[in-house]
Amino acid sequence: MSHTEKQRRHVHVACAIVERDGLVLSALRSASMNLPLKWEFPGGKIEPGEGREECLKREMVEEMGVEVEVGQALTPATHSYPTFDVTLYPYLCRIASGEITLYEHSEVRWLPPAKMLELEWADADLPVILEYQQLSNRG
Numbered sequence: 001m002s003h004t005e006k007q008r009r010h011v012h013v014a015c016a017i018v019e020r021d022g023l024v025l026s027a028l029r030s031a032s033m034n035l036p037l038k039w040e041f042p043g044g045k046i047e048p049g050e051g052r053e054e055c056l057k058r059e060m061v062e063e064m065g066v067e068v069e070v071g072q073a074l075t076p077a078t079h080s081y082p083t084f085d086v087t088l089y090p091y092l093c094r095i096a097s098g099e100i101t102l103y104e105h106s107e108v109r110w111l112p113p114a115k116m117l118e119l120e121w122a123d124a125d126l127p128v129i130l131e132y133q134q135l136s137n138r139g
């Protein structure tokens with residue numbers, strides 16, 4: 001890369017597909033966050049030296065005040081936004097303890113997988129949702 005090109009930021013994000021009674025947890029980013037008012041899976045950036053599952057457990061406590069059990073990994077999804085690139089590492093999860101309290105998001109909804117695309121998701125999430133819908137269809 002020449003010195004005139006600017007290095008694009010690439011963030012690596014672990015995210016939780018939290019399931020309960022056949023429904024999945026969808027979270028609305030607040031107006032003050034990056035990608036405001038888009039729906040997403042809770043989670044966040046993996047810190048240096050941190051494992052993906054470790055990151056997810058930490059983020060779920062920080063963002064929602066719940067302990068999660070981390071299960072199956074879905075396929076990582078990379079997306080280029082206008083100003084940065086992101087790779088999402090999605091995992092099926094379930095809440096092991098605690099009640100959801102929103103420390104960052106403005107709203108959460110429990111949705112049947114087939115209804116998820118009625119919301120306006122962050123663009124990077126679309127392949128993850130499609131894979132998850134196929135998985136949940138197979139029962």
Ligand SMILES: Nc1nc2c([nH]c(=O)n2[C@H]2C[C@H](O)[C@@H](COP(=O)(O)OP(=O)(O)OP(=O)(O)O)O2)c(=O)[nH]1
Pocket residue numbers: 011013014015033034035039040041042043044045086088122123124125
């Ligand atoms: N947690 C999460 N982040 C997502 C999803 N889809 C998606 O594009 N992202 C993006 C939004 C953020 O730019 C990044 C996650 O970073 P973050 O939640 O730790 O950080 P942030 O945006 O609140 O804070 P920052 O970039 O201003 O430091 O990944 C998703 O499903 N879940």
